[in-house]
Amino acid sequence: MKEKQTTxxxxxxxxxxxxxxxxxxxxxxxxxxxxxxxxxxxxxxxxNMAAVKKLTNYNYIQMxxxxxxxxxxxxxxxxxxxDAVKWCYVDKKGKRxxxxxxxxxxxxxxxxxxxxxxxxxxxIQGTVIRTSTDIFMFFxxxxxxxxxxxxxxxxxxxxxxxxxPFYPENWRDSFGLEITDHxxxxxxxxxxxxxxxxxxxxKKGKRQLEAYFKENExxxxxxxxxxxxxxxxxx
Numbered sequence: 001m002k003e004k005q006t007t008x009x010x011x012x013x014x015x016x017x018x019x020x021x022x023x024x025x026x027x028x029x030x031x032x033x034x035x036x037x038x039x040x041x042x043x044x045x046x047x048n049m050a051a052v053k054k055l056t057n058y059n060y061i062q063m064x065x066x067x068x069x070x071x072x073x074x075x076x077x078x079x080x081x082x083d084a085v086k087w088c089y090v091d092k093k094g095k096r097x098x099x100x101x102x103x104x105x106x107x108x109x110x111x112x113x114x115x116x117x118x119x120x121x122x123x124i125q126g127t128v129i130r131t132s133t134d135i136f137m138f139f140x141x142x143x144x145x146x147x148x149x150x151x152x153x154x155x156x157x158x159x160x161x162x163x164x165p166f167y168p169e170n171w172r173d174s175f176g177l178e179i180t181d182h183x184x185x186x187x188x189x190x191x192x193x194x195x196x197x198x199x200x201x202x203k204k205g206k207r208q209l210e211a212y213f214k215e216n217e218x219x220x221x222x223x224x225x226x227x228x229x230x231x232x233x234x235x
Contacts, residue, residue, distance in 0.1 A: 023175045024182040036126035042118040044100045052088045052098050060084040072139040121147040121161045
């Protein structure tokens with residue numbers, strides 16, 4: 001009969017452990033298909049299905065912006081609530097589906113606030129925050145993945161986005177936030193300094209969009225790929 005082998009695992013019991021100097025690795029560096037996220041285009045936003053499933057009881061939301069700290073909160077609301085935005089719909093089989101939210105004015109203000117290139121798509125991962133009475137979804141607009149156009153039409157308007165993400169240049173020299181800064185990053189004062197933003201639907205024709213892109217090029221608010229984007233696989 002063979003003797004049963006055991007493996008000794010060394011454990012050290014301490015009262016506390018100093019984690020100063022440790023960085024919490026950004027989840028953007030891992031596969032995160034099933035995490036809640038919002039994508040910003042020049043004329044619309046789209047929440048993925050993971051986000052929609054987190055707020056299971058709501059087909060409408062309110063968007064709240066903190067323009068000082070570049071943060072976005074969303075919370076579920078009823079259809080008749082002030083500034084309610086429809087972010088999903090129910091199909092014939094009774095299943096909830098996400099939808100494009102057309103919002104030229106809203107995205108225009110966000111792109112201008114963040115100094116984003118209107119030709120690109122920007123994707124931000126969300127964090128669910130629960131209180132005793134409510135549930136929110138938190139997005140840090142500075143923690144962003146950037147997708148460049150793969151094709152444009154004759155007006156220079158993107159028709160297809162690439163699938164390869166790029167990252168902010170300042171991510172190059174770190175894995176993530178220091179542990180103390182990471183804890184502070186999610187400690188938001190719920191509803192403090194946040195302003196409701198009503199999404200106004202306005203359709204732009206191709207000529208208007210062409211003029212929009214030309215104007216952005218004229219005032220030179222865009223940044224080159226090398227200055228703005230970092231692909232860790234290129235090192």
